Amino acid sequence: MATATKTARERVMALFARERQTPVPVFSGMGNVTVYGLEDAGIGFAQVHGDAEAMARAAASSYERFGYEAVVVPFDLGVEAEAMGRTLNTYASSDGILYPTVQNKLPATADNFQVPADLELRGRIPLVAQAIRLVKERLGEQVAVGSYVLGPFTLAGQVLELDQLLKLAGKDQTQMHVILERAGEVAAREAEAYRAAGADFVTVREMGAASDILSPRMFRNLIQPHLKEVFAQVGGPTVLHICGSTQNIVEMMADCGATAVSVDQKNDLAASRATLGPEKLLFGNLDPYKVLVQGTPEQVREAVRNCVAAGADAVWPGCDIWPTVPAENMQAMMDASREQA
Amino acid sequence: MADRFQELLEELRQGVTEYDEERVKVAAQAVLDEGFDAYDAVMNGLAAGMEEVGRLFGANEYFVPEVLMCADALYGGLEILRPHIEVDPSRQVKGAVVIGTVEGDVHDIGKNLVKLMFEIAGFTVHDLGRDVPLEKFVEEVLSTDSDFLCMSAMMTTTMGGMKQVIDQVRQKNPNVKIMVGGAPLTGDLAQRWGADGYGKDAPNALQEALRMVGSLREMHQEAAKGG
The missing domain is CATH 1.10.1240.10 (Methionine synthase domain)
Known part of the structure; x- marks a missing residue:
């Protein structure tokens, strides 16, 4: 059987070329580091964000140990804010796993959001690009290498105070468009830097624009035009991922110009498939915590089967894999798709 | 008139x-x-x-x-x-509340709406802000002798800190009412951790806060009738 000889990379890249794969690929374009990967790389979570070599090794581990069909860097959501001059707290002294947060967001005005001319050289963008190159050199033939950037609205909310930004969205759309256009430029240039380093596909994460937060009307007027701009500027396979409530905006998501759309467990995937029709690439929507971390291996298997039955072209966890995921659940997730085929 | x-x-x-x-x-x-x-x-x-x-x-x-x-x-x-x-003690809800978003979490929109609700009701609010070190909650509850503790987390990655705080506060003052909220929580989890109340997910936490404005108004009306 031809599928047996295909590499993970061939399967994923063929899928992006709209050739459906059997078994359905299991991967994602978001963080996929586990505590086992951190162990393999011999580094703590707080430290891994600042070390390209460790980042590359830790990310590769989910493929090497479990057969996860993509290797993705980075692991945090602070790269853009840092490149824009903000400071991150990585919680180096904390025992548990805490994701870095932005410490000094600015008041939400267009003046406070200026794109640096040398963006690609700032913060950790060069470090993430280096991690991509390392993974690509070592595993590039076998497995798809992915990276991600924040969507314009989410990115702006990492640089500017989010509550003020949300109010600005309601009060001053002209100023919002200026901010989002600049944020879109950051996202597109960052994505292109990662592609130049060897990323096979780039995911744009616009979690701040779900219908838990913004109205579908605001999504259409304010968010979608800037997502379209980003996808028009980024080459190669791309994915638009939005977590949270997306049922009412999934059609607009599919119309942003990304190669594929990804949604999380709050989305009724079968209904979205019916809305989008059979052609559009739709990824999702395994619950990354309640199922993948807290569930039994059998519950993980069932959830994977449900994703496939609902019409997922690839099984994607709805967010970053939470690092303390049990190893047997990672294995169950990978096995379930193969078993079903 | x-x-x-x-x-x-x-x-x-x-x-x-x-x-x-x-x-x-x-x-x-x-x-x-x-x-x-x-x-x-x-x-x-x-x-x-x-x-x-x-x-x-x-x-x-x-x-x-x-x-x-x-x-x-x-x-x-x-x-x-x-x-x-x-200040009319017969009709106003009294008390003090400590509120904040747990360490690792900078999402404070829901927390600020809950805070607003307490302010309307006339509580003294000690707002610790966002990304609050866990020990700070315990210290503040004890040093202010507050009746309520409200903690929020928007991320799975940070909510575990709440349990530690609940345990430590309960040890030192079992009577404090503790409410937790945020997207990743479940009622089951909040109960298992020993919280007195919770907000089911992000929009529900927001709604819970807004709903409590309503229930506090009822308390006010009851108190007004009684007084």
Whole structure:
């Protein structure tokens, strides 16, 4: 059987070329580091964000140990804010796993959001690009290498105070468009830097624009035009991922110009498939915590089967894999798709 | 006279629901200038307006930007009225609350709406802000002798800290009422951790906060009848 000889990379890249794969690929374009990967790389979570070599090794581990069909860097959501001059707290002294947060967001005005001319050289963008190159050199033939950037609205909310930004969205759309256009430029240039380093596909994460937060009307007027701009500027396979409530905006998501759309467990995937029709690439929507971390291996298997039955072209966890995921659940997730085929 | 007060209450309500801060401020000032009761105006004008906002949010007519703008309009009126509220122990909910977002989490929109609710009700609010080190919650509850502790987390990655805080606070003062909220929590989890209340997910936490404005108004009405 031809599928047996295909590499993970061939399967994923063929899928992006709209050739459906059997078994359905299991991967994602978001963080996929586990505590086992951190162990393999011999580094703590707080430290891994600042070390390209460790980042590359830790990310590769989910493929090497479990057969996860993509290797993705980075692991945090602070790269853009840092490149824009903000400071991150990585919680180096904390025992548990805490994701870095932005410490000094600015008041939400267009003046406070200026794109640096040398963006690609700032913060950790060069470090993430280096991690991509390392993974690509070592595993590039076998497995798809992915990276991600924040969507314009989410990115702006990492640089500017989010509550003020949300109010600005309601009060001053002209100023919002200026901010989002600049944020879109950051996202597109960052994505292109990662592609130049060897990323096979780039995911744009616009979690701040779900219908838990913004109205579908605001999504259409304010968010979608800037997502379209980003996808028009980024080459190669791309994915638009939005977590949270997306049922009412999934059609607009599919119309942003990304190669594929990804949604999380709050989305009724079968209904979205019916809305989008059979052609559009739709990824999702395994619950990354309640199922993948807290569930039994059998519950993980069932959830994977449900994703496939609902019409997922690839099984994607709805967010970053939470690092303390049990190893047997990672294995169950990978096995379930193969078993079903 | 009563009609005029009703008119002003309606102005306050509509000013809040239509996030018209100027309109709220003008009506609030009129309440004072014309000698009406500031506390009544807060509860039956501003808070009633926010209750309607909660309904609109639940019905997917309003989203987070609108709710935040409504809250701003409410604050505009509250700042004018609050200094003129006569402290009347028979009808005001009393107490102190410590509130904050746990370490690792900088999402404070839901927390700020819960805080607003407590402020309307006349509580003394000790707001620790966001990304609050866990030991800080414990210290603050004890040093302020507060009745309530409210913690929020928007991320799975940070919610575990709440359990540690609950355990430590319970050890030292079992009577403190503890409420937790945020997207990743479940009622089951909140209960297992020993919390007294919880908000089911992000929008529900927001709604829970807005709903509690309503239940506090009821408490106020009960107290008014009783007094």
